[in-house]
Amino acid sequence: MTGILVVIPCLNEEAALPGLLRQQLAEPGDHSIVVADGGSTDSSRAIVAAVARDHPRLTLIDNPARLQAAGVNRAVAELGGDARWLVRIDAHCDYPEGxxxxxxxxxxxxxxxxxVVPMVSRGETCFQRAAATAQNSRLGTGGSxxxxxxTGAWVDHGHHALMDMTLFRQVGGYRETMSHNEDAELDLRLAAAGGRLWLxxxxxxxxxxRRSAAQLWRQYLGYGRGRAQTLLLHRRRPKLRQTLPLAVPAAALVALLTPVHWLFAAPLLGWALLCLAGGIAIGARAGGGCAMLSGVPAMIMHLAWGLGFLARIARRRML
Structure with missing residues (x-):
């Protein structure tokens, strides 16, 4: 396979890189593989440099902007050449053979x-297993x-895997001002330029x-901000599954009036009970144990996403 550029954005991925690079370098073909490092402070850079000495197809470049979007764009600009296809690989994921x-x-x-491809979450720790169960269900993703x-289908968005390099360049690549949701934002521009996305x-x-509640909170806060930014840029309305989490911050705000009357707590309490009960049911079908706690990370995801979204909208209106 020629004319293919594989880009791996990276930041402190020492645990994942050895196996990932070994797998990708074992793929048939002579395509180029670029690791765009955003300033890792662990041994990520040393790992890539050591492997690159024995594999000329592998190149390490700096990504001073740190964001994944900027790393992919930089790799395309510096090493894309006349490549026909761009493949994006995220270091913290597991990929099928070939x-x-x-x-x-x-x-x-x-x-x-x-x-584009689906993502199936899995967990190693108890919290990760609970979060994975939520993310693999409608409770956590709303049916995305x-x-x-x-089944295979034409879609408007999915986890980025392969893109036509000419079209990627034509629309200007990823928007480097976005730390989250840059893939969905790019998909809108690709589709507007005549692109066809197959899942x-x-x-x-x-x-x-993420391994902890705090990390998951920060991640979904960013997801909410990123989705709002995408919708503002393209003057789109959120889908139903994106609108529902917005009711959670509103319920939390109303709950502040609980000292006035206990009924003000009812919306927030009802949502929490539904999440916990739904998480138990979903977790039981997924094998029980820690999976039955999936309602807890689902609540974190809902509230963080909704707050991030509303904060980005409010910021826009205050400007």
């Missing part, structure tokens, strides 16, 4: 300009197509959730 080859085959079979392994369920990847 991933790059199968992406190309799918794009050619479907006549797609982009191939790329968070569930379903391929057979290439679902494995994703490891």
């Amino acid at each position: 991933y790059v080859r199968k992406l190309i085959d799918t794009a050619e079979r479907q006549h797609a300009t982009s191939v 197509p790329h968070r569930h392994v379903g 391929e369920p057979r290439l679902a990847l494995g994703y490891l959730p």
Whole structure:
């Protein structure tokens, strides 16, 4: 396979890099692999440099802007050359064997300009297993197509995997002012330029959730801000599954009036009970144990996402 640029944005991924690089370098073909490092303070850079000495196809570049969007854009600008396809690989995910080859085959079979893939969360610690169960369910994702392994379909967004390099450059690549939701924002521009995005369920990847409640909170706060930024930029309205979490911060605000009357706590209490009960039911079907606590991370995701979204909207209106 020629004419393919594989880009791996990286920041402190020493645990994942050895296995990921070994897997990607074992793929057939002579395509280039670029790790765009955003200033890692662990051994990530040393790991890549050591592997690159034995594999000329692997290159390490600096990403001073640190954001994934900037790292991919920089790799394309410096090393994209005349590549036909761009493959984005995130260091903290697990990929099926033959991933790059199968992406190309799918794009050619479907006549797609982009191939996106579903994400299936898995956990190692108890909290991660609970978060993974929430993220694999409607409770945590509202039924987003790329968070569930379903059937192949044309979609407006999915986890980024393969993109037509010419179209990527034509629309200007990722928007580097976005730390979150840069993929969905780019998908809107790709579609407006005539792109066709195919969701391929057979290439679902494995994703490891954040290890703590605080990390998950910060992540989803950013997700909410990023989604709001995308909708503002493109003058779009949120979908129903994106609107529902916005009621949670409103319920929390109303609950501040509980000293006036206990009924003001009812909306927030009802939401919490639904999440906890739903998490128990979903977790029981997923094998029980820590999975039955999935309502807790789901609550964190809902509230953080809603607050992030509303904060970004409020900021725009105050400008």
